[in-house]
Amino acid sequence: MKKHIFFSALVAMAMTATFASAQDFDTKPTVRYDNEKEDVHFTVGARFMADGAYYHTDYTPLKSGVAITDARIRTSMSFQDWYFYADFDFSKGKFSQKNIFLQYALNGGESGYLKAGYYNDPSTMGNNTSRGSLHFISRAGSVNALSAGRQLGVTYKYYNDKFFFNQGVFAENKYNDQEDGYQGVTFGGRWLYMPINTDEQTLHVGAAFRYSRINTGVVENNVKKTSLEFGSSVQTYVDPFQFTSVTLPWAKNEFNVGAEALYRNEKMFLRGEYMFKYVNKERDDQTLFENQLGGSQSWTTLESWQNGNGLAPNRFHGGYIEAGYQIFGNGYKYDKHEGLLKGFDGRSLEIVARYNYLGLNDIRDNELYVLGRDQYYPADLVNGALKDYPSTSKSIGGGNMHSFTVGANYSFNKYAQFLLEYTYNRLDRDKYQYDKNIHTVQARLMFSF
Amino acid sequence: MFKNLIRLGITCSVALVAFSCENQDFTNVNEDVNRVDVKHLSPEMEKVRDYVPMYAVMAHRGSTFWTPEETEAAYRWAREMGADYLEADLQCSKDGVILALHDDNLSRTTNIEQMYGNDVPRTRVQYYMDRGMTAEQAQAQYEEDRKNFSMPYYAKSYMYEELMALDAGTWFNQDPATVEQARQGFSETHLYISTLEDLIRYAEGKKLARYTASDPEVINNQRKVGERKYTITNNPDGSVTYNFEYEEDTEGNSGNRPGIYIEFKESWLNPVTFEQDVYDELDRLGWNIITKPATETAHYKDGKVNVGNTNGKVVLQTFSLESLKRTSKVFKGQIPMCFLLWKGTAATDIKYDTPAGYASFINLGVDNLAHIIGPCIAGAPNNYPELNAPWQDYLISRSGMLNHPYSFDSREQMGKYFGEYNFGNSLYREHYLDGAFTNRSEMTIQYFIDQGVRPGTAATPVPDPNTLLDELGYVK
Structure with missing residues (x-):
């Protein structure tokens, strides 16, 4: 028996060098099968998160309570330079597709890794950090809103002690079940430079870019209508209501740029990220104009229709700074395979803090908002701002939110952790003009193996 | 240390609960109505608001139940019935005559399709x-x-002289919805599309002057018996002025002098100067209290309606946000103004009738110098959306504005919005209205009399509606 355990440990150490850890799980699985003769290794693991939250709002109620916010099963298999990974979530009583991918280590990993399947878009640090390794109960609101989630695609990754490059190409819809349109494409990546990277401390700075062509949508009267929606909860999962959110009809091209920095040593970490999103739009004006012809009150020229149905690009941004201090434990570790801070590792206690800003208001000057219509009215210095028709405002009032979080995380051992967090959110959104102050007190019990 | 952190967390949680008074665990309308911001009328605006009598009865389009709407028959009937206001919608003919007319398309209420194709x-x-x-x-x-x-059939596409050739009465006798109230007199008496001037003259106790067989124009075959008397003056600037003739209404001589409650229709139907045009027309007709304030203040006198002789003689109204803005600039809040509400998704509708959304429309009204909110009400036969729930009336009252809901067709509706069925148990006001747009003036007036809110100086008893029509000359 001892021999078997010892052997397994050796294999695990060897695998550490050649296997990329799954982004959503950076704890090592404990249930494993190793066939050294065939060089096949198989693992099974699971993760569970139960959250409790108490919310205090000025006006719009959030539902305080408890919820299972994560319940996953994962599995992996490796064979020589090949690595397959999959995990599935069944929290809230519903199955959902999480990661599933195949990775090939080029020249044993020395020349990088090719990865194909369904997994996180690489272009932000926050979104690529596993929920189990966040050191917070939720990702920052700016990450929730402005970063891409998992996508189906191919990436090439290369890293060494100084650099980390990860870039790829992704499809728009993993199941191709869109109502209309062939799929658009996304490409982008994340590039890091690590001037300091030792066992004791790491400093990395980086940049990110992502372009997304939105091509799927719905067809009405021979016109395909694309749309883009994104937003964030108040950094919680128990009630996912989004005080900050936008819907952008006719969105066509999405450009994201970002910058990030991370420093860690044994006792503390400090990291932050800034994200900027630019969305432009396309519309088949000619067909839409012709579709509205035929009525006594139709627009009479394409130009007049376009003037009455304005279209403009929008800009949004956000960012966060996070810090942690470990009171006791095994020290903070850096995962150079992913260019990320690792999660907990054994018994530990830490305190953490975060400031997040999410800016989803893109409002033109001097416009009037009427809550009963959830509509902005263009400024008109001659007749005043109110116009019955048309509504030519190009403003988007998705909401700006500042969030301040403090928390304490206790790891009982390498498998179980308890997180406690308080967040104060300051909201500025016309639609929720009576909600300025949103407080959340949250706790999480997490178990992962 | 860990225990200390837990304690800190618990303490923070308890503190939050203890110091919070805003939090609620579900969307509670009864709480939210006191949490939303509602602007209040200024003292100057309150003074103008008080030009309007409490529990005013607005004869909606004269009457849509008993008579062809917005015609001479409808307004004479409403005046004689004792309504406080003759309600009308304003549009504009191609040659600039301000019309009292509801439908923008004339197909329903006239014979325009047969006349002009x-x-x-x-x-x-x-x-x-x-x-x-x-x-x-x-x-x-x-x-x-x-x-x-x-735009065929739209009133604004025609000269008023062309509109005068239309029959605005016969359709009423043929429409399944009104055929039970049909009267031969609505066809035999040529009922015209009304003008704002007509409306004012009806309120003043007059009726149209019509040609008789002894008139020279009839004898010379220039005019027909029963046609209204008018001439047209060509102005140097190319515009025209219609010179209408009126006469004392000898059949309808109750002495009631109601006011008028006139609506600016959707802004795209009329010229951008329409509000100013109406201001000038009121001025010309002697009904603009800004330039010619009334000397009387009693809304009722000697058992007769006297609103038309007070500063409350004209009330403006609109659904249009654009018209609301323009009206505030032209009339400057010096004439009572009602901001009408309709729930829907069209350009002027209220989409979100939550307390916050509803309050935003009230605040639009206050900001744009309106004194009254006019919400739609539920109930047969129109089954409009409900925008006058008790909490909505409460929000209106918080602003200091009057609540004039529309439009009443049954006693059941009167009872509901008067709070009769709440049996004294209510979180809100006792009555959910301060006046009523009604298609059944006889019913609404009688209801207010029965409830004891109609001043004793107003006329009683309420005339029988059919007998009154007979007396006015509209034979069955």
Whole structure:
């Protein structure tokens, strides 16, 4: 028996060098099968998160309570330079597709890794950090809103002690079940430079870019209508209501740029990220104009229709700074395979803090908002701002939110952790003009193996 | 240390609960109505608001139940019935006459399809010749009009003289919804599309002057018996002025002098100067209290309605956000103004009738110098959306504005919005209205009398509606 355990440990150490850890799980699985003769290794693991939250709002109620916010099963298999990974979530009583991918280590990993399947878009640090390794109960609101989630695609990754490059190409819809349109494409990546990277401390700075062509949508009267929606909860999962959110009809091209920095040593970490999103739009004006012809009150020229149905690009941004201090434990570790801070590792206690800003208001000057219509009215210095028709405002009032979080995380051992967090959110959104102050007190019990 | 952190967390949680008084665990309308911001009328605005009598009865389009709407018959009937206001919608003819007319498309309430089809009336050539054009010029202008004729049946596409040729009464006798109230008199008496001037003269106790067999114009075959008397003056600037004639209403001589409650229709139906045009027309007709304040203050006098002789004689109203803004600039809040509410998704509708959304419309009204909110009400036969729930009335009352819901057709609706069925148990006001737009003035007036809120100085008893129509000359 001892021999078997010892052997397994050796294999695990060897695998550490050649296997990329799954982004959503950076704890090592404990249930494993190793066939050294065939060089096949198989693992099974699971993760569970139960959250409790108490919310205090000025006006719009959030539902305080408890919820299972994560319940996953994962599995992996490796064979020589090949690595397959999959995990599935069944929290809230519903199955959902999480990661599933195949990775090939080029020249044993020395020349990088090719990865194909369904997994996180690489272009932000926050979104690529596993929920189990966040050191917070939720990702920052700016990450929730402005970063891409998992996508189906191919990436090439290369890293060494100084650099980390990860870039790829992704499809728009993993199941191709869109109502209309062939799929658009996304490409982008994340590039890091690590001037300091030792066992004791790491400093990395980086940049990110992502372009997304939105091509799927719905067809009405021979016109395909694309749309883009994104937003964030108040950094919680128990009630996912989004005080900050936008819907952008006719969105066509999405450009994201970002910058990030991370420093860690044994006792503390400090990291932050800034994200900027630019969305432009396309519309088949000619067909839409012709579709509205035929009525006594139709627009009479394409130009007049376009003037009455304005279209403009929008800009949004956000960012966060996070810090942690470990009171006791095994020290903070850096995962150079992913260019990320690792999660907990054994018994530990830490305190953490975060400031997040999410800016989803893109409002033109001097416009009037009427809550009963959830509509902005263009400024008109001659007749005043109110116009019955048309509504030519190009403003988007998705909401700006500042969030301040403090928390304490206790790891009982390498498998179980308890997180406690308080967040104060300051909201500025016309639609929720009576909600300025949103407080959340949250706790999480997490178990992962 | 860990225990200390837990304690800190618990302490923070308890503190949050203890110091919070805003939090609620579900969307509670009864709480939210006191949490939303509602602007209040200024003292100057309150003074103008008080020009309007409490529990005012607005005869909606005169009456849609008993008579063809917004015609001479409807307004004479409403005046004699004792309504406080004759309610009307304002539009504009192609030659600039301000009309009292509800439908923008005239197909429903006139015989325009039979008269003119989809083309410009052929009488247009003569109209232009009467304006001083040669036959060739008139024909050329007519052809130009035909080329640009894009909205057949819309009132604004026609000269008022052309509109006067239409029969606005017979449809009422044929419509299944009103045929039970049909009267031969609504066809025999030519009922015209009304003008704002007509409306005012009806309120003043007059009726249209019509040709009789002894008039020279009739004898000379220039006019027909029963046609209204008018002339048209050609102005130097190319515009025209209609000179209508009126006479004392000898059949309807109750002495009631109601006010008028006039609505600016959707902004795209009328010229951008329409509010100013109405201001000027009220001025011309002596009904603009800004330039000619009334000397009387009693809304009722000697058992008669006297609103039309007070500063409350004109109340403006609109659904249009644009018109609301323009009205505030032209009338400056010096004439009572009602901001009408309708729930829906169209350009002027209230989409979100939550306390916050509803309050935003009230605040729009206050910001734009309105004194009254006019919400739609539920109930048969119209089954409008409900925008006058008790909490909504409460929000209106918080602003200091009056609540004039529309439109009442049954006693059950009166009872519901008067709070009769709440049996004294209510979180809100006792009555959910301060006045009522009604299609059944006889019913609403009688209800207010029965409830003891109609001043004793107002007329009683309420006339029988059918007998009154007989007396006014509209034979069954």
